[in-house]
Amino acid sequence: MDSHVLQEYLDKHSFPIVVKKKRTYLTYEGLQDRYAYILKSGIIKTSVISPDGREFNxxxxxxxxxxSLLRDEYSQFIDAPFNIRIESDQAELYQIDRVQFWKDINQSKELQMYVKDYYRVRLMYSMKKxxxxxMNGKFGAVCTQIYELYDTFGVQIEDGLLxxxxxxNEEIAHFCGITSASSVNRMMQQLKDLGAIxxxxxxxxxxxMDILKDNIIL
Structure with a gap:
């Protein structure tokens, strides 16, 4: 997605900025909120809670x-679709009245294209995930998640890809739908033994990286 359109929109307005500390939540799944949020800086994690109370990242x-998903254009308050938790030491987020955000979107072809692209990319990501x-099984799911982590946070270093x-491992388990972190521990050790990580x-x-890719249906 081309984020410069979004940045230009933000630069033209003086939206309030919410600052949250590590491990605190911006929203909870099902909690009513009247705002849309845009990440300015930091790292956040989205997750949902399964019917049996387990968290799935x-x-x-x-x-x-x-x-935060925009949902319909007219409701002042909507239920948050997922949890948003701060994972960096702190994060800054623009807070925008969601009804006003939709009005601004509808008045700007550039913003409309951005939002369409936003939903298209999110849909494709969800389907691929x-x-x-x-199709990958638990071991493949762990390999997939490590690959995804590299895609988000990867840095080339002398020893490989950091x-x-x-x-x-507990967080990786939550990403992969694995109930026990000890299962992830064993798979991580297996990847170490194979020389993959x-x-x-x-x-x-x-x-x-080839060992990881050999266990992933991309």
Whole structure:
């Protein structure tokens, strides 16, 4: 998505900025809210709660992006579609009245195109994620998540590809729909034994991307 259109829109207005600290929540699934939020800086995580009370992680977001779905154009209050939790030391988010945001979108062809692209990309991501979860099995799901973490936080270093963000095995389990972090521990050890990854300062370093890709249906 071309975020410069969104940035230009934000630069033309003086929207309030919400600052949240690490491990705090911006919204909870099902909680009514009258605002749309756009990430300005920091890292957040979206997640949903299953009927049996387990948390299922959706994705990390670390760049300028709408982080709360817009839903319909007219309701002043809507139920938040998922949890949004701060994962960096702090995060800054633009807070925009959602009805006013829709009015502005409808008056700007550039914003309309951005929002259409936003929903298209999110839909394609959700479909691909579902396919990977269903077809890869648990080990493949873990490999898929590590690949996705690299796609979001990856940095080239001398020893390989660094996921430059600390992600626990428990969090990986929540991304993959695996109930036990110990299961992820075993699969991470298997990947280490295969020479695919290593852990450096609590961060994942991918030392052989081909091994990961061999276990992923992309």
């Amino acid at each position: 959706l994705r990390y977001i670390n760049s300028l992006e709408i982080v 579902m396919q990977q979860m269903l 996921v430059d963000f600390v992600v626990t 290593k852990i450096q300062d609590r961060k994942i370093v991918i030392t052989d």
